[in-house]
Structures are given as C-alpha cells and as structure tokens.
Amino acid sequence: SLAITLAACGAKKENEEGGAQSKVYVFATDASYPPMENMDKDDIVGFDIDFLAAVMEEAGLEYEVKNIGWDPLLIGVENGEFDGAISAMTITDERKQSYDFSPAYFESTNMILVPEGSEIKTALDLKGKKVAVQGGTTADTLMTDIMGVGDTSLKKFESNALALLELANNGVDAVVADSAVVKDYVKKNPDKKFTTILDTENFAPEYYGIAFPKDKELKALLDPAVKTVLASDKYKEMFEKWIGV
Ligand code: ARG
Numbered sequence: 258s259l260a261i262t263l264a265a266c267g268a269k270k271e272n273e274e275g276g277a278q279s280k281v282y283v284f285a286t287d288a289s290y291p292p293m294e295n296m297d298k299d300d301i302v303g304f305d306i307d308f309l310a311a312v313m314e315e316a317g318l319e320y321e322v323k324n325i326g327w328d329p330l331l332i333g334v335e336n337g338e339f340d341g342a343i344s345a346m347t348i349t350d351e352r353k354q355s356y357d358f359s360p361a362y363f364e365s366t367n368m369i370l371v372p373e374g375s376e377i378k379t380a381l382d383l384k385g386k387k388v389a390v391q392g393g394t395t396a397d398t399l400m401t402d403i404m405g406v407g408d409t410s411l412k413k414f415e416s417n418a419l420a421l422l423e424l425a426n427n428g429v430d431a432v433v434a435d436s437a438v439v440k441d442y443v444k445k446n447p448d449k450k451f452t453t454i455l456d457t458e459n460f461a462p463e464y465y466g467i468a469f470p471k472d473k474e475l476k477a478l479l480d481p482a483v484k485t486v487l488a489s490d491k492y493k494e495m496f497e498k499w500i501g502v
Pocket residue numbers: 286287288289290294327344345346347348391393394395396417435
C-alpha cells in the first residue's frame with residue numbers, strides 16, 4: 258500500500274504542474290462572425306474567445322479553439338469530436354435535444370440588414386424579397402417560417418460572411434443575422450450605406466450558450482466558472498471592447 262500511495266502522490270503532482278496527465282479541451286467555433294468570433298491573421302479573436310479564455314482560466318483548465326465552420330461544428334459537437342463549441346450559439350429547445358448548454362452568457366436577437374432607403378420595414382416585408390442567411394442558424398429557421406419551406410428566394414450560405422458579401426454585391430435585398438453582428442457590419446462599413454431593422458414582433462430575444470456533447474463532465478466543471486465570469490468586471494470590459502455600449 259505504500260507503493261500505491263506514492264504512485265498516487267506522483268500522479269497528483271504531475272497534474273498540478275500541468276504534466277502529461279492534464280487534458281487539453283478542444284472547442285470548435287465558426288470564426289466568420291465578428292465581433293463574436295473572427296480571424297485576425299492566424300489568430301481567432303472576438304467576444305466569445307475572450308469569454309471562453311476567462312471561463313477556462315477561472316476553472317483552471319487547459320484548452321484550445323479550432324476554427325472549423327458552422328455545419329462541421331454542429332455535427333462535431335453532437336458526436337463528441339469536440340469537447341464543446343463557442344460560436345454565438347443560441348440555446349433553443351430543439352438544440353437541447355442534441356447538446357448540453359452552459360448557462361446563458363449573452364443576449365441577442367435576429368435583426369434585418371438592408372441598404373439605406375429600402376422599403377423593407379419589418380420581417381414580414383421580406384416575403385417575396387431575396388434574403389440571405391447563414392444556413393442552419395436561427396435566422397434560417399425564422400425566415401423559413403416567414404417565407405415558407407422551399408422558397409428559393411431565401412439564400413442559405415455556409416457562413417454569414419458570404420451572406421453579407423451577397424448583399425454588398427446586390428445579389429439579395431436583405432441579410433438576417435444576430436444583432437451584434439449586423440450592427441458591427443454597419444459600423445465597420447460606413448461607406449456601404451446599410452442600416453439595421455429591429456423587429457421585436459417577429460424576432461424574439463435569444464440567449465447564447467457554450468454547447469457541449471450530451472452527458473459529458475465538462476459542462477458541470479464550467480457552469481460555476483461561467484457564472485463567476487458573468488458577474489465579473491472582466492465581463493463588462495470584454496463587452497465594452499467588442500460590443501460597445
Ligand atoms: N445565434 C445564431 C444561431 O445560433 C447564429 C450563430 C452563428 N454563429 C457563427 N459563429 N456563425 O443559430
């Protein structure tokens with residue numbers, strides 16, 4: 258039993274020093290959604306990235322983030338290829354069947370992005386218009402409900418960046434995406450003369466969560482850290498840095 262005690266001590270020491278036994282958790286993201294997550298040369302940056310860093314520091318766990326795109330993320334987290342995803346992902350009842358979520362860490366809503374002077378005023382005006390969304394997002398679900406399943410005027414793109422490009426190239430009349438993202442686009446492209454429309458009648462508040470494969474231990478390890486970071490000054494600082502007031 259002395260040998261067993263010594264072996265246990267060794268294992269503990271190695272863990273504390275971040276030795277061979279400490280696990281590196283792998284998170285997936287779709288880094289084409291500024292200001293939440295985006296590529297800056299070779300670095301993934303954004304609100305979500307800073308938030309995850311604070312959470313993992315609080316929890317004392319090692320991790321890395323991989324930019325793999327939205328569809329691969331949805332599949333990869335569900336089947337446990339990744340330990341989690343942070344990607345401005347809205348907590349929905351449907352997704353709760355396939356993922357576990359952290360407590361909500363960010364409030365959002367879908368908004369409409371149109372050229373200045375557009376006659377579109379509400380989401381219902383988008384019926385009969387050409388609309389670009391990122392496929393598989395809540396914007397896709399909401400617009401499919403409004404426009405009808407199979408309406409080819411609803412253009413679904415692999416990334417929101419491609420949807421925005423389609424609008425900039427006059428290929429569509431509007432983009433629907435998350436509030437922070439469309440506002441950021443307008444702010445960074447004043448020359449393009451776009452404006453955002455808030456429609457609280459048709460687009461409800463949404464809340465982002467970190468997604469995990471179902472029934473894994475990481476969610477329980479991170480939930481307290483998520484709550485601590487949410488209540489911290491750090492959170493306010495990252496909000497001001499990436500989102501503004
Ligand atoms: N919040 C929306 C959703 O969960 C859009 C998220 C898209 N995120 C991204 N990184 N492209 O469906």
